[in-house]
Structures are given as structure tokens and as C-alpha cells.
Amino acid sequence: MNDVTSTEAERHRAKMEKRKTVQDAEVASKTVEKGLLIVHTGAGKGKSTAAFGLALRTLGHGARVGVVQFIKGAWHSAERDALETFGDRVAWYTMGEGFTWETQDLARDIASARRAWEQACALMADPSIGLVILDELNIALRYDYLPLDEVIATLQARRKGLHVAITGRNAKPALVEAADLVTEMTLVKHHFKAGVKAQKGIEF
Amino acid sequence: MNDVTSTEAERHRAKMEKRKTVQDAEVASKTVEKGLLIVHTGAGKGKSTAAFGLALRTLGHGARVGVVQFIKGAWHSAERDALETFGDRVAWYTMGEGFTWETQDLARDIASARRAWEQACALMADPSIGLVILDELNIALRYDYLPLDEVIATLQARRKGLHVAITGRNAKPALVEAADLVTEMTLVKHHFKAGVKAQKGIEF
Numbered sequence: 001m002n003d004v005t006s007t008e009a010e011r012h013r014a015k016m017e018k019r020k021t022v023q024d025a026e027v028a029s030k031t032v033e034k035g036l037l038i039v040h041t042g043a044g045k046g047k048s049t050a051a052f053g054l055a056l057r058t059l060g061h062g063a064r065v066g067v068v069q070f071i072k073g074a075w076h077s078a079e080r081d082a083l084e085t086f087g088d089r090v091a092w093y094t095m096g097e098g099f100t101w102e103t104q105d106l107a108r109d110i111a112s113a114r115r116a117w118e119q120a121c122a123l124m125a126d127p128s129i130g131l132v133i134l135d136e137l138n139i140a141l142r143y144d145y146l147p148l149d150e151v152i153a154t155l156q157a158r159r160k161g162l163h164v165a166i167t168g169r170n171a172k173p174a175l176v177e178a179a180d181l182v183t184e185m186t187l188v189k190h191h192f193k194a195g196v197k198a199q200k201g202i203e204f
Numbered sequence: 205m206n207d208v209t210s211t212e213a214e215r216h217r218a219k220m221e222k223r224k225t226v227q228d229a230e231v232a233s234k235t236v237e238k239g240l241l242i243v244h245t246g247a248g249k250g251k252s253t254a255a256f257g258l259a260l261r262t263l264g265h266g267a268r269v270g271v272v273q274f275i276k277g278a279w280h281s282a283e284r285d286a287l288e289t290f291g292d293r294v295a296w297y298t299m300g301e302g303f304t305w306e307t308q309d310l311a312r313d314i315a316s317a318r319r320a321w322e323q324a325c326a327l328m329a330d331p332s333i334g335l336v337i338l339d340e341l342n343i344a345l346r347y348d349y350l351p352l353d354e355v356i357a358t359l360q361a362r363r364k365g366l367h368v369a370i371t372g373r374n375a376k377p378a379l380v381e382a383a384d385l386v387t388e389m390t391l392v393k394h395h396f397k398a399g400v401k402a403q404k405g406i407e408f
Contacts, residue, residue, distance in 0.1 A: 004311045012310040020308070030401035038406070040250060044387040049257030050250035053283065056260065057253070058405045060282030078264030079257065085289055102224065106216040107208045130405055163405055180400065182392035183248040189386040196384060197234035201262045201334055201367055202242070 035162040036180040037155055041138060041171035044185035051133045051165040052079045055090070058163070063130025064089050066123030070116045071096040071136040071168075078204060091129070093119045096136065113145035124158050131163045138168025141175065152178050239366040240384040241359055245342060245375035248389035255337045255369040256283045259294070262367070267334025268293050270327030274320045275300040275340035275372075282408060295333070297323045300340065317349035328362050335367045342372025345379065356382050 004012075038054075040047035055065045065083075072094060083090040095116030097103050117140075123132045140146050155164060156178060166175070176182050191199075198204060208216075242258075244251035259269045269287075276298060287294040299320030301307050321344075327336045344350050356378060359368060370379070380386050395403075402408060 004314065009310045013308045016308040026396075027402070030396055030399055032398070032400040033403065034395075034400060036395055036400070036403055036406055039392075041392075042390065045385065046244060046250060046254035046257070046387050046389070049261070050254035050389075051257070052260050053250070053253030053255070053257035054406065056256050056286040057282040057408075059289075060285035061405055063405065078261040081264035082260040082290075085263075086286075104217045104220040104224070106213045110208065163403070176392065179393060180395040180398065181249065181406070183250050184390040184392050185250070185254075186246065186388040186390045188243075188245075188380065188388050189383060191238075191240055191384040192230075192234055194236070194384065195234055196236040196238060196240070198231070199237065199240055199367070201265055201267065202240055202258065202385070204261075 034180070035158065035160060035164070037158075037178060038163065038165040039138075039171050039176060039179045039182045040165065040167045040185060041169060041176075041182070042184035042186050043169060044187040045190070046185045047167040047169075048135050049079075050183070050185075051135065051167050052083070054131060054163070054165055055083065055133060058131040059086055059089060061130070064091065064126075064128045066090075066120075066126065066129045066132040067092045067135060068116050068120045068123065068133070068137075069094040069096050069135045070113060070140045078201070091123060091126075093123075095119055109143070110145045113140040116140070117146055117151065121154060124154075124162060124164065127159065129162070131165065134164065134166045136168040137166045138171045138175070141172050142168070142170045148172055148174060151175075238384070239362065239364060239368070241362075241382060242367065242369040243342075243375050243380060243383045243386045244369065244371045244389060245373060245380075245386070246388035246390050247373060248391040249394070250389045251371040251373075252339050253283075254387070254389075255339065255371050256287070258335060258367070258369055259287065259337060262335040263290055263293060265334065268295065268330075268332045270294075270324075270330065270333045270336040271296045271339060272320050272324045272327065272337070272341075273298040273300050273339045274317060274344045282405070295327060295330075297327075299323055313347070314349045317344040320344070321350055321355065325358060328358070328366060328368065331363065333366070335369065338368065338370045340372040341370045342375045342379070344372075345376050346372070346374045352376055352378060355379075
């Protein structure tokens, strides 16, 4: 199959030429510039990881990145260790005290969500920052630790040009409605099912 | 809603205590250690971005990362610029010559896929590397630029402990079968639909 006949080659060329015309017209039809409100949700892996990948992209363009972790505590910090290489170009705040089933304390969870949200607002107001990652904000919203209307109104009133990426399962429909870009990470297959434990470099 | 009554607080605590028991049992039941074969597929955004997020995690643990881009050419290099901060801890190879509808040349696409695969094999053999990202390999497999059986057999015979992350739409069913962890990035909502163009920090 690695031997290409001239008929195949020509058919491929014609098909791809046509596709390029469609693609170029598509690209030309998009003209709006804006900072995006991005949501990564779903039961699959990659929600936070893709947000940290976006951080790399922003850093590659020379802007600063802000990160607020709403739920996670000390756990899972290898990305943070790596991002420390960028010095003060990454402002990272771990405000959560762990999963809700670890704290088992509703009032404490609400108080830490509120502190995290205040930190998020400060980062969104900082003009040196091009991307703010609100990691696991969806969890805080799902458990009603924060008032949804207030959060959405503040997100919508953000600085022009600022990208905000929100992660966590069970994104609220009103947040999905307000967002520009929503991806659901769908679990197709997970190694935990096969008895494989959390692996260094993957889960932590 | 931010005022917690003692009944609510107790109900929450009891529920979360129960959840923690389930969670701890789950974690304890996983014992296998292995390098994972990971696939990010689907029409949504975040497939490559999540793979680059995993790169951060690997770098945070002190291991090296190898990247081979099978399809993309010079386009989209802000992640690469950012990862260059890590010096020779990231080995990055852009082997593709652009999208198939840009090259319009089947024989050339096959030849560049083959060169990319040889580079991938060299990285997988390098014991200093903890994660190899095969970006858009799914596209090369979908167009039969590479023999699927050979690719899967080589991936399955990889070094113990090596994580490999493969990205691209339309992952072949046999590859999904062989993988440990498969996430489908599902498109829920995309700003292109609203006429918003590719944004710095998001698409490039």
C-alpha cells in the first residue's frame, strides 16, 4: 500500500485540492477576535491537562498565566513543578483543601471556594495575564459552593482579550451556554478498569 | 445558600464519609504499574493540548519527553517555544509537511510519515525518555500512510514504564483495542460556529 500508482496519486491530489478550497473559505469566514471562555468537562481524562497545555501555548506567546485550583489541595503538583521553570510568568494558587470526600466539612468547603473565587477575580483583573485557568471550578459550582449567577456575570464581564479555561465534571448548563468553546472529555477506556493504579506522569 | 445549617452540614459529612470509603477501596484495588498507551481522539479540541499537558507532568517528575509531529509542519509552534525553556529535556521533531490538503501529494505524505515513524521508534528506544507524544499519528494511520499492524506491534513491544500518547481524530479501532487509556474529546460548542477566528493562545 506504500506503492502509489499515478491514478491514486492524482485522485488524492484532486480530492485534497477540493478540500483545501473548502478549508480556506472556512478560515476566511471567521473574523471576530476575542478572549475565549473555555470549558473542559466530562468524565474522561484530560480536562485539567488540556488546560495546562493551553498554559504552554500562552507562555510560548510571551503572556503570563494564572492558575487557581478550587478543589485540589497539595495533591497532583508535577505540572506546577514544571511550570515553576517559567518563574513569575505563572501565578499559581492552590486554594482547595482536597476533594469534598476528604474534607467532609461543608462550611469549610464553601469558605475555601469563596477565597479561591476572590483570587480568580484578582487574576482576571491583572492585565499582564493572558490566560486564567480555574481548575475544578465546575465542582465548586456543582455543589453550590459559589453562586452560579455571580460567577457567570463576572466571567462575562472579563477583560477583552482574556482567555479563561474552566475545568471539572458536570459543567452547569448555564455555564456551557455562556461559554465560547466547550469540550467534553469522554471516557472511552480507562486503565483503572484493568486494575492498573495511578501512574506517575499520568495521574500525578 | 452559603449559610450552612447543622443538619445540612451533618448530611454532607455523612455522605462524603461514605464516598471516601468507596474511593479508598477503589484506589486500594489497583496494583498494576505500567507505562500506558494513551489515545486522545474525537472531533473536539484538546487532543494535542492534553498531550502537551502530560509533557509538563513528566517534566515535573524529572524525566525527558519526546515529541514527533506526524502531520503538522511549521504551523502551531507556541507550545514548542514554551517547551524549549526545558532545553534538551524535550526532544521535538516536526516531521510532517502540513495537512494532507496542503501538500496534495500522496507519495510525499507517505514518505514523511515513514520518516516520522522512524524518529518515533528512536525516541521510544531512548531510556532517558519517560513520555513519547506521537502527535496526529491517527491521521497518518487513517490515510494508511503507515501499516497499522506494524505500528501497533511496535507500540506494544515498547519499554516497560514508557508512556506513549497518540493524538488525532478517527483513531483506528485496533489501536483503541491495544490502548490502556482512551479519551474522546467531544465537540460540544465551538467559537468558529459563532464566526470567531483562530485565536492566539488557543488555536496557535
